[in-house]
């Protein structure tokens with residue numbers, strides 16, 4: 288019994304048969320979505336109903352239908368009507384590299400458990416460092432997500448900048464980072480994990496355009512200093528998540544240099560702009576940073592989850608989790624570029640480097656330029672359409688493919704407008720033709736679009752606005 292069940296689990300024939308069928312089904316899924324042979328970006332189901340379905344399926348469902356049901360009951364990121372969260376429609380070739388990684392399952396923690404992907408990771412991160420504008424001293428590695436990468440970078444910053452060895456001895460000094468109030472919440476979370484507490488997160492106010500107000504940096508820094516708080520790092524968002532607006536990296540870089548702070552760039556979303564000839568300017572000053580995070584699964588067409596963490600000084604790659612206090616002086620660690628587990632927070636990780644390398648090998652760097660440039664262009668194009676519609680308004684002129692807007696029919700109070708936009712978004716979700724998200728900015732409820740799909744066009748934007756108008760028209764003012 289045990290033998291036969293295990294033989295069945297590992298049967299190459301079953302794998303081949305199911306695999307071929309799955310590739311056929313996924314090919315049809317892709318064709319249906321990309322070419323709009325079906326209309327919806329999501330078939331919304333309430334969480335409890337979905338839970339019930341899968342509880343029931345485990346007992347009575349037809350195994351033959353399992354993959355089909357999973358595929359059907361998800362959000363279709365390849366559909367041009369998907370303009371929601373910052374997750375890319377994975378380039379189909381990276382579904383194949385994902386399959387290689389899953390089947391070969393090399394754990395990557397040590398070179399011996401992933402020779403090719405470890406060397407490939409070095410090649411890929413070297414390309415990224417060069418593109419940032421770092422010197423040959425730079426190095427990086429791949430890790431599981433922007434959240435983890437930001438935490439890792441801040442741990443490196445603390446080790447590198449402070450005199451006290453917090454990693455080994457703990458901390459009893461008030462220390463802090465500086466970050467825009469608009470930064471992704473994972474930076475706050477990282478600081479809290481590091482034990483910095485509320486006082487250790489110095490929030491820099493944002494301008495009317497939601498960018499870090501760099502004119503107050505000196506004041507904020509001096510206030511902290513007067514209170515005996517030692518600032519060790521400053522983080523620039525490139526861009527911030529809610530509005531897609533970029534902090535002024537150039538000015539932040541100068542400020543960091545003046546006060547000998549670690550300058551970290553959270554480029555989880557827009558770091559890929561290093562490849563865009565047209566939009567490289569959004570990252571002006573990125574080369575002044577000490578570390579940069581770039582997500583492959585956001586603006587680089589890769590499947591979740593893969594993130595590059597790049598350091599200006601390659602010695603830091605092996606140092607963050609090192610037990611040695613004087614790590615920067617330790618030559619052998621500097622040389623040890625190939626053992627992933629020494630550098631990353633996680634021990635085991637997927638062979639994620641092969642997604643990056645395969646895209647580079649098959650299409651060259653220009654594929655990332657094409658993707659970022661086109662999507663940012665489309666963000667601007669959507670904003671132009673909004674600006675010409677009297678019933679809509681933008682939160683801010685977008686700098687990227689993230690656009691926040693709302694419907695503003697005449698004669699409604701601010702509270703009613705908030706409720707109307709909230710209800711419209713709910714209606715859109717239940718309807719399922721389009722998938723967009725929402726955010727609250729300074730108390731105002733906005734609808735939020737991230738153009739992630741290269742096949743989303745002006746035609747789709749106009750259709751979306753028409754739909755929003757229709758839903759808003761049907762909602763009675765006394766309901767909100």
Ligand SMILES: Cc1ncc(COP(=O)(O)O)c(C=O)c1O
Nearest residue numbers: 432433434471526528553555556
């Ligand atoms: C600016 C920014 N930083 C970090 C993150 C978190 O990245 P991840 O989801 O890869 O953990 C996000 C996610 O949206 C982001 O937009």
